[in-house]
Amino acid sequence: MKLVIISGRSGSGKSTALQALEDVNFYCIDNLPAPLLPDLVNQILSDPDHPNQLAVSIDARNLHRNLKQFPEIYARLRETEQLDCEILYLDSSETTLLKRYSATRRKHPLSSDTQGLQQAISYEKKLLEPVSDLANIRIDTTRLSLYELRDSIKLRIAQRQEQELSLQFESFGYKHGIPLDVDFTFDVRCLPNPYWLPQLRGFSGQDKPVIEFLEQQPDVQAMLSDIIEFLAKWLPLFEKNNRSYISVGIGCTGGQHRSVFISERLAGHFRTTMDNVQIRHRELN
Incomplete structure (x- = not known):
């Protein structure tokens, strides 16, 4: 089974990436707590009719201690038989992320009364380092339209054959x-x-x-x-x-x-x- 872990800062396009993979028959789960990932994989693999492609989004909405444990969790996953893992990390420039949040007027998941939007965006990058440091596919969405991002996801992941270098x-x-x-x-x-x-x-x-x-x-x-x-x-x-x-x-x-x-x-x-x-x-x- 192919497992794609999607991560990145809020506003970088994770939802678009997940939807793009769902369109090409990936079984997709958004905002999964990182420690549950091995159990999820084992449960799916135990089903004779399990899907061949799984995409899971893990981001800063996780508990901070869960993100610190991610390298260990990922190492265990890579030892799982019948599982091909890779990490897709999306990011944009901080200026672009600020503009996107200003345009949508959504609340950043890390912003609070004591931490403004710009501080939250910078802090999120640090929180996600345990995931981003392990990513083998990175996409800068700063200058990509929604449609360009969807096409890029499909080309780099969905249309690539197993073990084939893109x-x-x-x-x-x-x-x-x-x-x-x-x-x-x-x-x-x-x-x-x-x-x-x-x-x-x-x-x-x-x-x-x-x-x-x-x-x-x-x-x-x-x-x-x-x-x-x-x-x-x-x-x-x-x-x-x-x-x-x-x-x-x-x-x-x-x-x-x-x-x-x-x-x-x-x-x-x-x-x-x-x-x-x-x-x-x-x-x-």
Whole structure:
């Protein structure tokens, strides 16, 4: 049975993630006390007609002592036969979480007369560290719409085959901030920039004029070769270590030209050897 534990700060999209998995036939439980998780798993596995996919949300609504016990609980779960476990952790920037709560006017579960919203959001991050430190899939929902998040959940979890490593390339612009959920980040701002050519400025790295320009640059080809060599060497070791998902960020200044081109080329290369390769252009989206 596949078990996905969903966690993250309030307002980061846990309910949306749970609903997305429910839509693809996961048996879903929200806000389960962490110490009950092993008993729940054992009870479900004892039923001959048990579901093959289970998703459970564990968050800061748990008792604080329960969250501190989570690493031990998770270690026991990983020893359970017939169980494949992974942890999905969602998060957003504190500014975004503040805006979301202000828009909905909901009460944060940790806010009180002595602790305001901003303090509660910061405190929640610390409380969830025992869970977040063990997460093998992370998604930064700061710039994702509800529909993009649902699609991302389905691609990274529901549509991935057992024991198959998923690889995502994400282009971004440094001037808009580094994504919070990437495992590796490659800075391509040293490469020739099409932005400074007026005839190319209005295009993106997906358009033929920019592609032709960058393909002619020796430094671009050398950078591509080095990144491919690095990933080809180390991805198999991550897969052997039971990593199910790797995200690679490719950043340039604005996230329009160089990072898009490099991400497209990398995705094209690794799709020849891997079944689950995804690509996202943050600034173009």
